[in-house]
Amino acid sequence: MIKRKLLGQHFLNSKSIAEFIVKEAEISKNDVVFEIGTGPGILIPLMCENAQKVISVDTDEKLIKKARSNFSQFNNLTLKSGDGFKQKDTFSIFVSNLPYSKSKDAIEWLAQNSFSHGIIMVQKEFAEKLLATSKNRRAVSIIATYTLDIKKISVVGKNNFSPPPKVDSVVLKISKKTTLDKKLISLINDLFSYRRKTVKNILKQFNKQSTIEKRIDDLSGDEIVNLAKQILKK
Known part of the structure; x- marks a missing residue:
């Protein structure tokens, strides 16, 4: 658990919030859902019920092994261990409770990829940075708002995570507008x-x-x- 804290990873433990996230993701039987951060897999059964295919990636091989055991009944689920930002899968919907330490990397990765829409949960401070205007903007604000339509849909209290982070989180709905290349x-x-x-x-x-x-x-x-x-x- 200490290792997860160092990574800035806090696992969602609220079933009602998990249900809200998947409902807002508007997953259909034509969709391939890509999730970065499998964690304990709270979203997996909910996503698999609705999607054509779910691909979930986590850097922690132990969590992937556990998920393979817990969710073996889903034949539309692919689980991978490794860096989700280095995967080359094609997907239509992105879903992630982003590790706080990887939020900027995730936005830059999403800016380069083609997909329809997604739901991401980020630290409240980071959400404010993404949606900042004028002198409060950062490079990530420009990259995010140029490539994505971003709508804040919910605030999630820190007590809904294990271990609890120091700050609240925000659920954002994103829709893809255009892409930017790495250069x-x-x-x-x-x-x-x-x-x-x-x-x-x-x-x-x-x-x-x-x-x-x-x-x-x-x-x-x-x-x-x-x-x-x-x-x-x-």
Whole structure:
């Protein structure tokens, strides 16, 4: 359990919240559901009842072995041990109670993948960061809101997890708008290290020219992505 705490992983133990998550995921018999973070498998039977196929991945091989034993009755379930962000599966719905330490990586991974929609549970602070506007934005805010429609649908108290985290969580419904490739994502992250500089001076760093005197904080999300695209253009 100490290891899980270090990873920032807290297992959902509320059946009613699990039911709410799966209901909001709107899973049909045509859907392939991809879950990162199998944990004790509280969502698995609920997802398998509705989906064509469920793929669930966890880094902890012991949890996967336990899930194989507990859920052997589901022939539409595939369980894998390893890094979910390195899997190449095709899916239509993404569901995850994201490990707090991996939330940023997850958003960047989702930005690169094609799918229909999903439900993610994240730390309340991280949800606020994703939905931040103006000077409170981070690179991950731009990447998230450019590639995803994000809707906050519920707050989940810390007592619904084992071990309980220090903060509450938020359930977000996401729908895919578009994708960004890895190079663009990396560059958007880099641009935020220049956020105090003007666009004109930022572009100088990349041997490009501009007369724009605005700073990163003065640009819209679309303008920041377009700036990154302009820099990458040969």
